[in-house]
Amino acid sequence: AQSVTQPDIHITVSEGASLELRCNYSYGATPYLFWYVQSPGQGLQLLLKYFSGDTLVQGIKGFEAEFKRSQSSFNLRKPSVHWSDAAEYFCAVGARGYGGATNKLIFGTGTLLAVQP
Amino acid sequence: DTEVTQTPKHLVMGMTNKKSLKCEQHMGHRAMYWYKQKAKKPPELMFVYSYEKLSINESVPSRFSPECPNSSLLNLHLHALQPEDSALYLCASSQDRGVSIEKLFFGSGTQLSVL
Numbered sequence: 001a002q003s004v005t006q007p008d009i010h011i012t013v014s015e016g017a018s019l020e021l022r023c024n025y026s027y028g029a030t031p032y033l034f035w036y037v038q039s040p041g042q043g044l045q046l047l048l049k050y051f052s053g054d055t056l057v058q059g060i061k062g063f064e065a066e067f068k069r070s071q072s073s074f075n076l077r078k079p080s081v082h083w084s085d086a087a088e089y090f091c092a093v094g095a096r097g098y099g100g101a102t103n104k105l106i107f108g109t110g111t112l113l114a115v116q117p
Numbered sequence: 118d119t120e121v122t123q124t125p126k127h128l129v130m131g132m133t134n135k136k137s138l139k140c141e142q143h144m145g146h147r148a149m150y151w152y153k154q155k156a157k158k159p160p161e162l163m164f165v166y167s168y169e170k171l172s173i174n175e176s177v178p179s180r181f182s183p184e185c186p187n188s189s190l191l192n193l194h195l196h197a198l199q200p201e202d203s204a205l206y207l208c209a210s211s212q213d214r215g216v217s218i219e220k221l222f223f224g225s226g227t228q229l230s231v232l
Contacts, residue, residue, distance in 0.1 A: 032218070043121070043207055043223035044160070051219070090159055094218050103148060103211075104173065105218050107159035 002027045002095045004108035012114040013081050021076040021111050023091030032094030032102060033074040035065055038110075039087045047089075050074060061085070086115045123208050123224035131232055132198060138227045140191040140208030148213035149191040150221070151183060154205040166191060167213050198231045205229070 003026045036044040048059025055067040095104040152160040165173035166185040182194040208224040
């Protein structure tokens, strides 16, 4: 069964510092991988996704992620964090639902990012 | 219009009440989803509608009843809920094709409290 692990529950970084959020997945085939961000009491916004091709994926808000099949990882990075990046970040893997379509998202438990001035 | 609109934003209900959550999108998406998110937990899929037909029910209790009256609207009817059903209920939509979750658009959710 597909699963996603985010080992860091809570991370604090200083504004301007670099950021890396870890994500490991379990999936038999080539996974569809996503990073979403959620501000308190809000819905989720897609930061970036990986389906195939170039393993370094660029997203919105200056984020990028690298797919490493050998490590079953899809870590999210940003070179310089802004105070507005404080939020919860979810890694997710796409899974097949009924009828064969890939229409299920399985989320990791999330990493809460705090940004210090 | 790239929005998914959910109403109400907040809802407090008693265990004997009947209420409904509403979700609307005008992006022409044919797949719509309900997710439930408990505090400090990831979202969990409840239902998926594809072309107004229910395609996934993740063994959700019958006190939650989804309805998709047309391609733009998705409702979640609530009846006889329990306090443990208190959560943020998120609606999402996407184009319905082979990898329909390629880009999910989420609403901002309805924060439900069951007393």
